[in-house]
Amino acid sequence: MRRITFLLLAIAVLTMAAGDITGAPAQAGEEADPVFGIKIYPGYRDWRLISVAREDGNLNDLRAVLGNDVAIMAYREGMLPFPDGTVIARIAWKSVPSQENNKVFGRAQSFVPGGQPEWYLQFMVKDSKKYATTGGWGFAQFDKDGKPAEEAKHNTCFPCHEPGKAHDYVFTSYAP
């Protein structure tokens, strides 16, 4: 019971802190996405790591998924659904071979970030009231100049995330 009280208190404090951040100006661009009204969160690059990923094919990128304090707490406590105030950021970089690493390893095996692809930054923002029609989540995608994708693109976010309903529409697991 004390543990639950502590968690609820922690969520309240972190949600307030997240609220402060939401209102602040964006780092790379001032423009909000046209569907969910989300701007680039200042300081997102300082958030803690949830996991990493690799997409082959046309995307051919390496990814980091970062979370604000509410997100990290929710992941580590196994909270589902994620509480309001959760924000998850996905950064992608072009995957390029590292000649220097390959030389050290003695074989061609090493890939590292090599610049930002067209759609380098995405956010998922939990607000169960504001985004009630899309599973409680707002979605935003920004290009490497900090410009949000157009309306049609943002309307594809939730349909793609719907198969992940069992884990609150979030595909990324926490990598311990």
Place this chain on the structure above:
Amino acid sequence: MRRITFLLLAIAVLTMAAGDITGAPAQAGEEADPVFGIKIYPGYRDWRLISVAREDGNLNDLRAVLGNDVAIMAYREGMLPFPDGTVIARIAWKSVPSQENNKVFGRAQSFVPGGQPEWYLQFMVKDSKKYATTGGWGFAQFDKDGKPAEEAKHNTCFPCHEPGKAHDYVFTSYAP
């Protein structure tokens, strides 16, 4: 000038903080590595992200490179050599296909962390006096149970890092 003073002050404060951490007990294991005397840093999983990487071949893993506050500041300020107190952590996870992601993307292209490989955790610790004979760096490698690698393994760290002398023996660049 004020900027330099600020940076020096920041390094002093962060180094003291790093010193506090160094003395604390390890999270996953109490055992220090047999060559450099480094233990697993408590709280390293909360450090900020420097970059990600992918190794194919026998390793077949996905990696995150995290840094303590001194490391992140040094990277962002482009400081070379890295100041004393810098600690860089490298975590590796087995790279496994994500069936769920592939279903959403409509093709087999997605790889995510799938458990910890044998040598899942490494640290580089900058202490120019203590580690003067190895470029100012101490090295440590731990297995998934938090046990350090043996002496012979640790003696291979610096020779492998020597080709990176021009950037202070650190191979990973900061991914913006």
